[in-house]
Amino acid sequence: MSVVDSSPESAGTAPERLREQRGWCWYDWANSVFPTSVGTVFLSGYLTAVAKVEAQADTARNGPNACADSSLQQCDISAFGVHFPAGSLWGYLLSIATVVQVLVLPVMGAIADRTQNKRRMLGGFAFAGSLATAALGFVGGSDWSLGVVLFILSNICWGSSVVVYYSFLPEIATPDERDAVSARGWAFGYLGGGIALAIQLALFIGHDAVGISEATAVRFAFVLSGLWWAGFTLIPLSRLRRHQAPHGGEHGAGIIVAGFKELGQTFKSARLFPLTLAFLFTYLIYTDGISTVAGVSAQYGRDELKLDETVLISTILIVQFVAFFGGVLHGWGAKRWGAKRTIQISLLVWIVVIGFAYFVQAGQQFQFYGLAVGIGLVLGGTNALSRSLFSQMVPPGREAQYFSLYEIGERSTSWLGPLVFAGVGQATGSFRLAIISLVVFFVVGFVLMIFVPVRRAIEASGNPVPVKV
Known part of the structure; x- marks a missing residue:
């Protein structure tokens, strides 16, 4: 080679x-x-x-058949x-x-x-x-x-x-x-x-x-x-x-x-780099929670909070633009505390945001906008730092292959969060309980992140270790 x-x-x-x-x-x-x-x-x-x-x-x-119905x-x-x-x-x-x-x-x-x-x-x-x-x-x-x-x-x-x-x-x-x-x-x-x-x-x-x-x-x-x-x-x-x-x-x-x-x-x-795989497994857990919250937030606003489409469209734009500042903020945090610790802080913020979502009152659009701001602050930054941290653990010369595993892993597990949300919603008849159930993905991700030895994982992959990790 x-x-x-x-x-x-x-x-x-x-x-x-x-x-x-x-x-x-x-x-x-x-x-x-x-x-x-x-x-x-x-x-x-x-x-x-x-x-x-x-x-x-x-x-x-x-x-005529059933499609005559609207x-x-x-x-x-x-x-x-x-x-x-x-x-x-x-x-x-x-x-x-x-x-x-x-x-x-x-x-x-x-x-x-x-x-x-x-x-x-x-x-x-x-x-x-x-x-x-x-x-x-x-x-x-x-x-x-x-x-x-x-x-x-x-x-x-x-x-x-x-x-x-x-x-x-x-x-x-x-x-x-x-x-x-x-x-x-x-x-x-x-x-x-x-x-x-x-x-x-x-x-x-x-x-x-x-x-x-x-x-x-x-x-x-x-x-x-x-x-x-x-x-x-x-x-x-x-x-x-x-x-x-x-x-x-x-x-x-x-x-x-x-x-x-x-x-x-x-x-x-890949089995020669178990610490890289350990981080990937941890990432797949909390990113499933992130994608699920992003995917079901409109349904939660429409069906549980009874908000109209104008509010939901406005919320999408709020999330997009706030996420810009959230990404910049996460970059600053990583420079100050390292990527691992900043990701952990971000996961704690996710837990708080989901807890707030549970208490948003029906019809209160400004409370929902506040929820959108919270989501936007951590939505992009968590994944951005996960991307850069994973890149530190990839063996040189195999970057695209490991990132393909990163991407397909994310897609292969993306069914679990929606399944939990839908299952809890069906079992309890409440989307509030369904949304709060997603906290488990962030709690588990936070706990597992504690035990991922990031510095050792970077060294084991043959890459230089940054000053802040």
Whole structure:
């Protein structure tokens, strides 16, 4: 294996590193529009509505059925001979997209490490994903199946690009720079995602003023998301460069075969780094709690607190913009106390925030806004420092592969938090008890974090230990 020195010091002078770091942060800004605008806000409702049109057309062809009712759960659609309610389409689609990512991302990470064509792969995945995202703007009528295919393609490209993007972090920042760079990128991502979403929501809310329908406004949002993602990706591509020599000389289809071999070697060698895996396991527990709180907060506000959609939309924007300051604050905390201790403080804040959520009174929108501020302060920063801390524990030369494990681990366990929330809600009939039950993820994560010997884990992976960990 031929590998050049991949230490950040080999990247050149401090100004040269800073130029790459600033360019790197722009990809957080570029890609955040996809999970925020497409995944969280617009596509779920739009695709479900398109599926209902197909179900109603099927009713017209085959005679009356339950879809005459206005409930989406009683409007059946079919795929590959399987019938299911239109209202369940989004949940099934997320599950399928996650499974596909779990299968694809490790191989993409191995290929990235093997070829070291990270910059080219980042651009390829970003542009292909942004094209598929923009193409969602052509989904209309009853063609929900086209939307399914485009979302799966864009989701694969987004996940693959993020794996490659993360793998640059150990190469462009010294151990002592890494927490600040990661936090800055994450904060920048929330700011970019928030600005893009604000523009799209302004068009959506004011669609009558510009003479378009709600559906057309949503389709414009998809096109804007694709253009935003592709356009801002040009900035990191202009600044990032190769830091390692290829691990092999394969070309064409041989790269894929070599990627599988490289992945097999990584799985075999992973057991030699048990402390890295211990941190990864701890992270997967508390990040499941984080993603669940972010995912169910709108449902909690709508169904338990009886807040209207305007309040919920405003809350999404509050979280996005406050998360920018939260990311910066976490970067400052890591510089002062180290990443591990700052993550632990952040987990304690999460526990307090969820406790506050339990006591928010129905109909009290300003209390809900206060909850949004609390979530925003810790939402991005916790994951940003987890990303940088994990990068310290990754064996040199296998950055993309380990970050693919990081990403698929997060997706593979993301079912547990929603299951707890839904199960407690069903068993007790109360979303308040369901939301407070999520505290367990943060308590367990905090306790396990105490026992992760971060300094030893970094040393065992063969990396230099930063002054503050």
